[in-house]
Amino acid sequence: MSRIQANLVLLVAAAIWGSTFVVQHVSMDIIGPMSFTSTRFLLGFLVVLPLAIREWQKKKKTLEHKSFWVVTKKDLCLMIMIGVILFTATIIQQYGIIHTSVTNAGFLTALYVPMVPLLGLIIFRKKPHWITWIAIACSFSGTTLISGVDSSLQLGYGDALILTSTIFWGLHVLLVGLVAARTTMPLTLAAIQFVVSAIIAAVFAGVMETLTLEILKDAFWFIAYAGILSVGIAFTLQVVGQSHTQPADAALILSMETVFAAIAGALILGERLEINGMIGCSLILSAILMVEILPMLLRKHRRFS
Template identity: 50%
Template sequence: MSRLRANMLLLITAVIWGSAFVAQQTSMEAIGPYYFTAIRFLLGALVVLPLGLREFSKRKHSDELSLSKRDWIGMVLCGVFLFIASITQQVGIAQTSVTNAGFLTGLYVPLVPFMLLVFWRKLPHWSIWPSAFGCLVGTYYLSGGNFSSFNSGDFWMMISAIFWALQIITVGFVVRASNAPLMLATVQFFCCSVFAMTGALGLETFSLQDVMAAGFEIFYAGALSIGVAFTLQAVAQRYTGQADAAIIMSGEVLFAALAGALILGERLTMEGYMGALIMFMSILSVEVLPLLRKK
């Protein structure tokens, strides 16, 4: 697969993820965050399971090396980061707007190269530093010029962004080492579902009526956002870098804002629009500036 085609798959992923913010928020009117997360990831895992089993069968009957213990541990670790990122996002989105949720989640973009530098000694392009500062300034204006106006949901979204960054980085390493993107997707989805179900059993009360009431949201956020989009991410990241993947998938912040405006009628203040613009330009510069220099 060419890098261009891989990037197009990541763009489709961003469209699905951005629109899924609406489903995630409206679902909270009927069901708790843990059960919602558990069921949607179980549904996503079932969607991709046949493809994962087929990939496993092909590897078993080919000359490719079998997966090592390190590969399996890496896949489970992806599931751990995926669970923490998803549940903090789901808790936060019930207390903030879809627009804020999208833009604050987008903070994972400058975090990816920053973490690669800190933990893996991979020197990022110089643009990461002004971009990170720009994201901080944008977040300030998104809050209306006063961080105290941020509610707990906004802070949950920022915590979520840290673990989305870790998930993207880990997926990039694991999928290259294992060369098994569909198996990786299947394992991390099942792991995330199990962790969320464990939390749900201890913290929430199950109700079939609640699940039925959130049926459409669960289907959209599970079958499409998880089963399709995360699988596209795992496949595409075999052919493009972690930072590239982060910037393209950051387009979800715009699609989230668009979906929030069209479906929920959300609007920002003038300061909020300024902050959103600064954040998006900062996110975009992480990838655009290095490409301009190469050209």
């Protein structure tokens, strides 16, 4: 797969995720966050499982040894850890969506873009471009405007949760890119992270929530959309796309979900942004563009100067 094809795959994933913010928001009137998260990831797991089994068997044929395992214990543990991180990011975001608008949730989630190089510095000691720090400052300023921070500098509860989830989304993007590229088994990674997330959410749902057949029936189409499209297709596209592109590039393209979320919120829920929110969105999008495009332009300038 070429880099352009990988970027297009990631853009499709972003479009699906952006529209799913509406589903996540509306479904909370019917079903609990843990139950919704568990059922959507279980459904996503079932969608990708046949493809993952085929990939596993194909990989096994290329190996000389006859062992069932075609990934190392280290990579398997990393895949499971990615599933834990995915659950954490998803459930924090899900609770945040209950207490904020779809538009706010979409744009605030985009803060994981500058979070990716920042986490890369902390975890992998990879020094980011100097423009990253300016982008982070712009992102934070945009956050304060879009979330309606008052003079006490306190974020709204839902906005603060969404902001917290971006740390885990950034970590998820970093690790998915690393593991998918080195194992060349993106579908297996997708299946494992889905089932891990589904199991953890199911345990919490059993303790915290009540799930009945009537609730499942009422929430069926929401679960189907979020499970089949958002999890089974979009998250799998993310893993496949990230096998052929860099984490920072992937984060930039995936951040387009914010635009799709705003469009979906406006068309379906009639949401609108005030002038401060529009300025905040512009600052966040500017930060996203800074992280990737400006360093690329500066490199080209130095090359031809």
